Amino acid sequence: MDVTATPEWAALAEHHEALRDRSLRDLFAEDPDRGRRLTTRAADLYLDWSKHRVTDETVRLLLALAERVGLRERIDAMFRGEHVNATEDRAVLHVALRAPAGRPLVVDGQDVAADVHAVLGRMRSFAERVRSGEWRGHTGQRIRAVVNIGIGGSDLGPAMAYQALRAYSDRGITARFVSNIDPTDFAEATRDLDPAETLFVVCSKTFTTLETLTNATQARDWLLTGLDGDQAAVACHFVAVSTNTEAVRDFGIDPENMFEFWDWVGGRYSFTSAIGLSLMVAIGPEAYDEMLAGFSAVDEHFRTAPFEANLPVLQGLLNVWYTDFSGAQSHAVLPYSQYLSRLPAYLQQLTMESNGKSVRWDGQPVTTATGEVWWGEPGTNGQHAFHQLLHQGTTLVPADFIGFGEPVHDIGEMHDLLMANMFAQAAALAFGKTAEEVAADGTPAELVPHKVMPGNRPSSTILAPRLTPGTLGQLVAFYEHTVFTQGVVWQIDSFDQWGVELGKVMARELAPALTSAEAPELDQDPSTTALVEEYRRLRGRPV
Numbered sequence: 451m452d453v454t455a456t457p458e459w460a461a462l463a464e465h466h467e468a469l470r471d472r473s474l475r476d477l478f479a480e481d482p483d484r485g486r487r488l489t490t491r492a493a494d495l496y497l498d499w500s501k502h503r504v505t506d507e508t509v510r511l512l513l514a515l516a517e518r519v520g521l522r523e524r525i526d527a528m529f530r531g532e533h534v535n536a537t538e539d540r541a542v543l544h545v546a547l548r549a550p551a552g553r554p555l556v557v558d559g560q561d562v563a564a565d566v567h568a569v570l571g572r573m574r575s576f577a578e579r580v581r582s583g584e585w586r587g588h589t590g591q592r593i594r595a596v597v598n599i600g601i602g603g604s605d606l607g608p609a610m611a612y613q614a615l616r617a618y619s620d621r622g623i624t625a626r627f628v629s630n631i632d633p634t635d636f637a638e639a640t641r642d643l644d645p646a647e648t649l650f651v652v653c654s655k656t657f658t659t660l661e662t663l664t665n666a667t668q669a670r671d672w673l674l675t676g677l678d679g680d681q682a683a684v685a686c687h688f689v690a691v692s693t694n695t696e697a698v699r700d701f702g703i704d705p706e707n708m709f710e711f712w713d714w715v716g717g718r719y720s721f722t723s724a725i726g727l728s729l730m731v732a733i734g735p736e737a738y739d740e741m742l743a744g745f746s747a748v749d750e751h752f753r754t755a756p757f758e759a760n761l762p763v764l765q766g767l768l769n770v771w772y773t774d775f776s777g778a779q780s781h782a783v784l785p786y787s788q789y790l791s792r793l794p795a796y797l798q799q800l801t802m803e804s805n806g807k808s809v810r811w812d813g814q815p816v817t818t819a820t821g822e823v824w825w826g827e828p829g830t831n832g833q834h835a836f837h838q839l840l841h842q843g844t845t846l847v848p849a850d851f852i853g854f855g856e857p858v859h860d861i862g863e864m865h866d867l868l869m870a871n872m873f874a875q876a877a878a879l880a881f882g883k884t885a886e887e888v889a890a891d892g893t894p895a896e897l898v899p900h901k902v903m904p905g906n907r908p909s910s911t912i913l914a915p916r917l918t919p920g921t922l923g924q925l926v927a928f929y930e931h932t933v934f935t936q937g938v939v940w941q942i943d944s945f946d947q948w949g950v951e952l953g954k955v956m957a958r959e960l961a962p963a964l965t966s967a968e969a970p971e972l973d974q975d976p977s978t979t980a981l982v983e984e985y986r987r988l989r990g991r992p993v
């Protein structure tokens with residue numbers, strides 16, 4: 451379906467024109483109650499969407515568009531386990547990973563709910579054994595460091611969440627995350643670790659990813675070098691998380707030490723699969739279960755809440771509104787929490803790998819703009835760096851502010867000051883400061899234009915009581931379903947990632963030309979050929 455050819459799309463385009471001259475100042479003047487009214491709750495999350503360039507009519511039209519594209523049916527299809535990942539012909543069931551036990555869900559003839567809870571049970575018992583010291587290293591020492599080796603979806607979720615939930619973690623065990631094939635990543639992560647006390651969790655859905663297998667091989671060498679080459683050591687210092695038992699065995703990890711997940715879990719949606727194992731070891735099964743319950747609460751909200759009160763649906767439609775009708779190309783995520791410093795990176799994969807597509811699921815080119823560029827940093831740091839562009843630049847960047855009522859560390863008035871900054875930024879973006887207001891401050895006339903703050907820059911504010919495992923789960927599920935909503939409007943497959951394949955293949959093909967002892971025959975494009983020659987010179991290799 452070409453969504454732009456629907457009457458609902460045309461109505462939105464017309465409405466957008468009509469709204470063009472009404473700023474957020476005007477909208478608030480017309481409806482002073484909107485600050486309270488245009489808010490929605492899901493579980494512990496409070497979303498203030500009053501500072502968006504929308505009226506009740508806009509929302510009515512966006513909801514009509516959601517109906518038109520069959521969002522309700524798509525949500526139900528996903529939860530039922532239909533193959534909504536059309537290009538890979540797979541179910542999309544990350545929601546099953548956190549559904550409460552005891553509710554069978556049969557997909558393609560298999561009770562996936564039972565499988566999920568069986569693996570969760572094994573993860574809990576393993577995590578407890580490591581945490582209690584019952585699981586020992588090869589020389590009998592306790593495990594003091596857990597090193598997660600994985601990349602993309604096999605890294606970003608647990609890495610982000612470990613950072614976010616450090617306060618809940620066992621400080622006697624350090625968790626490290628190695629992802630990059632840049633050897634410095636492994637070197638820095640392990641330089642102060644004792645092999646006898648280190649456990650590697652090798653995470654890879656496919657168990658074929660070059661970076662992960664290379665780092666895992668390096669880790670095995672590092673371990674064996676540190677433990678006098680005794681091959682038997684691998685068994686108590688390596689576990690794997692994968693869908694590929696054969697490849698895990700081939701690598702030399704006993705499938706007994708493997709935690710399984712399934713092809714119906716996409717890499718970037720796999721954080722609540724066994725990919726969360728290193729996080730579970732760090733924060734313990736109880737806190738991990740609270741996180742899963744947080745995810746599940748927002749899953750249920752997404753599945754059951756009417757669209758007009760549905761947080762991910764509303765936010766997803768707002769994102770479509772700016773991307774397709776206002777020409778916004780990027781989206782800032784600004785957590786006012788240092789603990790959430792990796793959330794933007796996590797969301798980059800979730801959003802951009804999901805919705806960075808230009809072909810619809812029916813094989814036709816899209817006629818809409820799709821996937822925004824997601825980026826961000828914690829506040830207040832960003833204020834002293836890039837917020838200038840948000841306030842006075844020429845591009846429209848819708849932003850999400852994320853903050854908490856109670857701080858994890860309550861030190862004097864620091865948290866109140868942090869939150870005052872967050873509220874002030876959202877207000878300054880929305881309402882700005884006019885030339886008259888600037889002049890009234892006594893600003894010299896020649897400086898007035900420079901100091902005008904145009905305002906009318908939209909943002910969502912998301913407030914939760916406290917950063918806990920549960921609220922983190924809620925927040926991530928909120929974003930997952932926002933991405934889903936956008937993908938359905940755009941009619942794209944948010945669950946494949948064909949665009950990352952070509953570069954991987956080319957890198958594999960190119961590698962011998964970089965490493966060969968003899969000057970290679972280079973038949974790449976002229977730019978790549980010149981770069982390889984220059985690189986070989988830098989490496990002291992013949993050209």
Ligand SMILES: O=P(O)(O)OC[C@H]1O[C@H](O)[C@H](O)[C@@H](O)[C@@H]1O
Binds near residue numbers: 950
């Ligand atoms: O978990 P793996 O199979 O090792 O994949 C790790 C990552 O690599 C790929 O390139 C994909 O683009 C990602 O979606 C995936 O998360």
